[in-house]
Amino acid sequence: MDYFLITTSLLKIAAILFLVILPMVSYSVYAERRVSAFIQDRRGPNRVGPAGLFQPIADMFKLLLKEDFTPANVNTFYYWLAPCLAMMPAIITIAVVPFGSTLFGVPMVIADIxxxxxxxxxxxxxxxxxxxxxxxxxxxxxxxxxxxRSSSQMISYELSLGLAVIPIFLLVGNLRLTSVVRYQIEHGWMIAPFVGDWLNPWKWLLAFPMIISFVVFAIAIFAETNRLPFDLPEAEQELAGGYHTEYSSMKFALFFLGEYAAMITGSAVIVTLFFGGWHLPLPSWHGGFHWALVDGSAPGWRGVVGGLFNIATFFAKVAVLLFFFIWVRFTLPRFRYDQLMRLGWLFFFEIALVNIFIAAIILAYVPS
Amino acid sequence: MSPLLFWPFALLMLMFGVAVVINRNPVASALSLVVSFLGLAALFMSLDAYFIGIIQVLVYAGAVMVLFLFIIMLLDLRAEEGRQVNWLALIGGIAVALALLAQILYVIHNLKSAHQAFPPLARSTFDDVRNVGLLLFGSYNLPFQIIGVLVLVATIGVVLLSRREPR
Incomplete structure (x- = not known):
């Protein structure tokens, strides 16, 4: 048995879960309330702690201490099982996402499959x-x-989600997420061809299918995570909260956590596929202009600082995307249900399909 | 992967496979089948066949069973739960299952390659996605395309059947 691998994996799982995902979930709820207040010209939660920063802690206690009420006519076992099932997938998905380069020589990805x-x-x-x-x-x-509504919506948008990423893997050549990041370090980010060898015209041509992929993928992620403009399953005005109407206290909180964890995971996947993952090129003028790569491979304290810098870069990018999610939620109105299904099946599905052909044709003519 | 993990996952798969048959509630049966598929996927992964394992989860647990559940939820479940056990059918079913088991055991017993121990894979981290792809689009290209046409025909048939007649 490889005890080193097991120990470091457990440490990584604990650290990513308790130091990153759960705090990030609670503070994205806080950010959502503050940003929505800013957009709607209100004040938002600003009483608990400086600028309301301790609001998530107060919310947590409120949710834990409320009465856990189970309505009389529910199917009790499945009623209890459902919140756990809503929470878990969002958290286990993060296992394959590389969230940093290396730290003390250990690759910062839980399972590189x-x-x-x-x-x-x-x-x-x-x-x-x-x-x-x-x-x-x-x-x-x-x-x-x-x-x-939710099940038919998720099944419909999974198709465009899956088809949208195929151009990337045509380009990279395998399905490993660390290779996608490695490719972007060498050739520039998928949607930002000016990073890396920016004089190569083929790269600028390939950026077109990549940008189409990015748009389709990002919109499908919005639909997968039930966020506005696709939050039909919960739609407060017509369904009184949808699937979690009958839930209270911590069981409701688990749905809430699951939704935000899914948002974080979705953003992390978008960052990995399109925004270079943990890579942040720094301009350097040592011997002519070039992009310097900072990662954890340098010896001594430089490597540690570099590794931590990569992790911080990754989660900063995720935070920017989360802000984008919130911004969209408080800017766009909700789609009607038939519009949502038509958009998924008759529009994004076809765009993603055509996009694969465009990428394949360009790749066939790229001189290697 | 360690053979130690084979037993819990095999047990999980078989237990929930039995639960699919035993449960009177169709939703419980469908969910047991999902857990059984997850156990099967874990067994594939313990053979280093990550691609097949993940496809098992993606297609069966993630898509097919969601549709099953979708249909089951729209049915009236009370009628199904109150149904009596038909003992004759039960005994017949068990007899057929035992006969099948006996046949499979006989075939495996007479198979020469079942008695030899296979050497472990030369490299445990081979690229199974590439291998499956090369096989599908190389050696088995024609059957693959025929299956594609078959699926297309089935899709058109479904669209035709579910289309409402214009008034």
Whole structure:
């Protein structure tokens, strides 16, 4: 048994879960409330601690201490199971995402498997069970409608999600997420061809299918995570909260955590695929202009600082995308349900399909 | 992967496979089948066949069973839960299953390659996605394309059947 691998993996899992994901979830809720208040010209939560920064802690205690009420007519076992099923997939997906280069020589990815992106899709597709079961077990009509809407929405958008990333893997040549990051370090970020060898005209041509991929993928992530403008499963105005209408206290909080964790994971996957992962090129003028690579491979304290810098870069990029999620939520109105399905099947699916052909044709003519 | 992990996952798969048959509630059966698929995927991964394992989760657990559950939830479950056990059918079913088991055991017993121990893989980290792709698009290209046409025909058939007649 490889005890070193097991120990470092457990340490990485604990650190990423308790030091990064859970604090990030609670502070993205806080950020959502502050940013929405700013957009709508309100004040938002600003009473607990300086600028309301301790609000998530107060929220946590509120959710834990509220009465945990189970309605009489629910199917109890599945009613309890559903919040756990909604929470878990979002968290396990992060296992294959490389969130840093190396730290003390240990690669900063929990499981570097050769089918990385398929793993992300497979586990993310299990997330629908929590929502469907919540809707069904609640034994009440609005949650049920929410659950049915959610399952058909997620199945529809998984197709465009899967097809949108194929051009990237045509380019990179395998499905490992660390190779995608490695490729972007060598050739520049997928949607930013000016990073790396920016004089290569083929790269600028290839940026077109990449940008189409990025747009389709990002919109499909919005639909997968049930965020506005695609939050039909919960739609407060028509379904009174949708699948989690009958849930209270910590069980409701688990749905909430699951939704935000899915948002964080989705942003992390977008950053890895399109924004160079943990890579941040720094301009350097030592012997002519070039991009300097900072990572954890340098000896001594420089390597440690470099590794920490990469991790910070990665989560800073994720935070920027989370801000974008919030911004969109408080800017766009909600789609109607038939519009949502038509958009998914008749629009994004075809765009993603044509995009694969465009990328393949360009790649066929690129001189290697 | 360690053979130690084979037993818990095999046990998980078989237990939930039995639960699919035993459960009277169709939703419980469908979810047991999902867990059984997850156990099967874990077994594939313990053979270093990550691609097949992940596809098992992605296609069966993530897509097919969601649709199953979707349909089951729209049915009236009370009728199914109150149904009596038909003992004759139960005994017949067990007899057929035992007969199948006996046949499989007989075939495996007479198979020569089942008695030899296979050497471990030369490299445990080979690129199975590439290998499966090369096989599908190289040696088995024609069957693959025929399956594609078959799926297309099935899709058109479904669209035709579910289309409402214009009034």
């Amino acid at each position: 050769n089918v990385g992106i398929l793993y992300v899709f497979a586990i993310a597709s299990l997330g629908v069970y929590g929502i469907v079961l919540a809707g069904w077990a609640s034994n009440s009509k609005y949650p049920f409608l929410g659950g049915v």
